[in-house]
Amino acid sequence: MANHSRCGIAGLLAIGSASAWGQVTPESASTIIAVQSFASPTLETPVGFGGSWGSVGVGAFGQTLADDFDASAGVAFGLGDPDQYIGAELGIGFSSLTGDNSEDSFGDSGGFSFKVHRNLPGYSAVSIGVNGFGIWGGAEDSNDPSYYVAYSKMVPLGPFAGIVTLGAGTEVFNDPGEDGANVFGSGALYLTPQIALIGEYTGRFANAAVSVAPYSWLPMTVTVGAVNVTERFNADTELAVSVGFGFNFN
Secondary structure, X not given: OOOHHHHHOOOOOEOOOHHHHHOOOOOEOOOHHHHHOOOOOOOOOOOOOXXXXXXXXXXXXXXXXXXXXXXXXXXXXXXXXXXOOOEEEEEXXXXXXXXXXXXXXXXXXXXXXXXXXXXXXXXXEXXXXXXXXXXXXXXXXXXXXXXXXXXXXXXXXXXXXXXXXXXXXXXXXXXXXXXXXXXXXXXXXXXXXXXXXXXXXXXXXEEEEEEXXXXXXXXXXXXXXXXXXXXXXXXXXEEEEEEEEEEEOO
């Protein structure tokens, strides 16, 4: 975990989140970090780290929604060099795979995400991004694009390690109907590089999750979490699952 290039791989986080995918904001941690078979540092919130040239991530996300279940999928591409200059990520997400929570079928609705990011000294990184722009289909009735800035840092914790993120963002990072920016954050305790315990606040919900990279030979990350554990807005806690695969063609 103490290798800077490996920490930098903890990006290209394109594959969805519960509230995020419901509102077409393809940004969450489940994909390119799988290149190094690392567990994810978040369930829904963005991070400062990101991908680079040659990195590609694909994945799917599903969540219970009251009495229904819906899922989404996406792909993201890394650009640039965040170590030497600036890195970037472009993601495209397809919402409502099951149609249980929408009249759209797969491919009928979705949107894009984009971020730029830079690796900094001390195993840290900063990113600026936008989720949910260029939306189409039923997703056009969702939130306006969500802008954010995020700072992440890897922290040694004795035999373990942690990744802490603090950021601020608009729209899905704030309560419904509220204008302006709101604070979000997350913390991941890595028991091993392949197992992480996650706690986060999205600016709207508090979530808890466990992320695993079950096979060292397979670039896959699986994250299972509880969304809205404090049951805000008189809503139940929901189950969320994401699966991501990461590839590096450099």
